[in-house]
Amino acid sequence: MPHPPAPPANLPADQRHGAHEATVHAAATLRGRIRVPGDKSISHRALMLSALAVGESRVEGLLEGEDVLATAAAMRAMGATITRGEDAIWRIHGVGVGGLLQPAGAVEMGNSGTSTRLLMGLVASHPITVTFTGDASLSGRPMKRVIDPLASMGADITASPGGRLPLMVRGLCPAVPISYELPVASAQVKSAVLLAGLNTPGVTRVIEPVATRDHSERMLAGFGATIEVEATNRGRIISITGEAELRPQTIVVPGDPSSAAFFMVAASVVPGSDVVVENVGLNPTRAGLLTALRLMGADITELDPRSVGGEPVADLRVRHAPLTGIEVPHDLAPSMIDEYPALFVAAAFAGGRTIARGADELRVKESDRIAVMKAALDACGVTTTEHPDGLTIEGSGGEPIAGGARIASRLDHRIAMSMAIAGLHARSPVTIDDASPVATSFPGFFALLETLGGTVSWT
Incomplete structure (x- = not known):
């Protein structure tokens, strides 16, 4: 050869x-x-929760792929200060839960379905309007299973035909807490609802009949959110108490x-x-x-x-x-x-x-x-x-x-x-x-x- x-x-x-x-x-x-x-899942969540904490969080080992960089750019557009040092440590100064700002233009998510779905959850309970766009691949992926629970919390979501990108999320503050049973196993849908619950008065619950990856629950608890996980005959019930105050963290991915x-x-x-x-x-x-x-x-x-x-x-x-x-x-x-x-x-x-x-x-x-x-x-x-x-x-x-x-x-x-x-x-x-x-x-x-x-x- x-x-x-x-x-x-x-x-x-x-x-x-x-x-x-x-x-x-x-x-x-x-x-x-x-x-x-x-880890990509942990990297996305580390940036998002750090951007909602008050003070400086540090993240070491962050995945520097295009999907995660799209999350960093989105959080910057909504007010967080995010820098990468020569030591490869990322430093994030957050705006606090409830403090997300209106971005100046559409938020481009590239190919990242995780970023899009989780950020839709964050925006859903903030008093801002965000338009999400993506590349051809992401724009062909349906978002309805995220749209449905967020709409029931009060968010006004206008999507392209088929529930696809580009779509616009008008958040409601205060949003309405819900108890939502996942129709299909999806960590992204679960996480979107929990993130929306961060800035929602009362207790928001997600019931998952089949357990999915639990990075969101672990990290939310680590940042100081009040979150409970209960195993029942219906599956895992994850409850988050809203209007949380998140503490900055040092995270090794x-x-x-x-x-x-x-x-x-x-x-x-x-x-x-x-x-x-x-x-x-x-x-x-x-x-x-x-x-x-x-x-x-x-x-x-x-x-x-x-x-x-x-x-x-x-x-x-x-x-x-x-x-x-x-x-x-x-x-x-x-x-x-x-x-x-x-x-x-x-x-x-x-x-x-x-x-x-x-x-x-x-x-x-x-x-x-x-x-x-x-x-x-x-x-x-x-x-x-x-x-x-x-x-x-x-x-x-x-x-x-x-x-x-x-x-x-x-x-x-x-x-x-x-x-x-x-x-x-x-x-x-x-x-x-x-x-x-x-x-x-x-x-x-x-x-x-x-x-x-x-x-x-x-x-």
């Missing part, structure tokens, strides 16, 4: 602007130690398990691999992929388990191991919803059949991740069957897949990274038609891949 051309030396190829094809070649093995960027997922899968499927991913957050509401991979036979060891800022953290040593197809337990879906594309790739190399269902929310992510991953894997010679809520995948038994395809990423960072991992153990290189969306969550992904022994060429 000819050696692929190197990207321009003056700038990492995966951080350039515009559309760029990335071709991933088969790796002999993957070895080394890496550290993935800070653990590594994002959704980013670590790609390297966990890569080291599991490429023969001879031995990779340590440092400082990975292991919040139980985010650990579904780790559980699923272990059920498949993955060799993953937790080193130096510890607690950082109230979140469980460990270094993960992942060594190649033969994987076996499984029927993925449905109750894992909420704790690995963002990791399903990576799981689909692991299944492609397992022995036998993997049935991964219970994930209908994948249809309304940055892309329809079920349909897009089916098309991508089929193009690489993998046999798949599509279901309304997932895929059945016939694995290769550890052998390389055919590869040789040009994959349409559909402006979806997780599709791009998942299929890049697939290319590491393929007979022919796998090309991602546009790798630029990776910068939304994981700038430096391809550079880390190469430090472990992967090869990427750019056009």
Whole structure:
């Protein structure tokens, strides 16, 4: 195989602007130690809650991807002072709960659905009007499931057809506290209602029949909000007392398990691999992929388990191991919803059949991740069957897949990274038609891949 051309030396190829094809070649093995960027979910929430505290908060390890930077820009537009020091520590001077200011213009959210939904919640109980805009991918994602509970609290929300962006939120102050049962498991909807409840008199409650990631509850409590979580036969009931006074905090953001997922899968499927991913957050509401991979036979060891800022953290040593197809337990879906594309790739190399269902929310992510991953894997010679809520995948038994395809990423960072991992153990290189969306969550992904022994060429 000819050696692929190197990207321009003056700038990492995966951080350039515009559309760029990335071709991933088969790796002999993957070895080394890496550290993935800070957790995206925690980074968003750290900026938002710091902006609502009175005084200076400090955030270390913040993910500096485009999605989180969009959150920082939005909070600046609404009055917070946010700076990044040369020491890479972010300092946020907040305006206090109830103190958000009217932004001068529309707030551009880029590709970040998390930012948009959570900020809609914040604005809903403040006396301001905010117009949210986004890129083509975000503008195609429905917001109705957030609009409905916020409207019941009194917010006036005008959306584009289909409940999509651009949309305008006119907040109501004081808003009306509600008790809202989630119709589908969604940490974003839960968090939007809780954030709206911060500036709402009385007690706002969210009932979630199926537990979702709990970063909002943990961080709200850490900032001093009065929040209670009760386990009942209806599910978890999360109650927040409004008109809160948040105290500034110092936050260390653990590594994002959704980013670590790609390297966990890569080291599991490429023969001879031995990779340590440092400082990975292991919040139980985010650990579904780790559980699923272990059920498949993955060799993953937790080193130096510890607690950082109230979140469980460990270094993960992942060594190649033969994987076996499984029927993925449905109750894992909420704790690995963002990791399903990576799981689909692991299944492609397992022995036998993997049935991964219970994930209908994948249809309304940055892309329809079920349909897009089916098309991508089929193009690489993998046999798949599509279901309304997932895929059945016939694995290769550890052998390389055919590869040789040009994959349409559909402006979806997780599709791009998942299929890049697939290319590491393929007979022919796998090309991602546009790798630029990776910068939304994981700038430096391809550079880390190469430090472990992967090869990427750019056009």
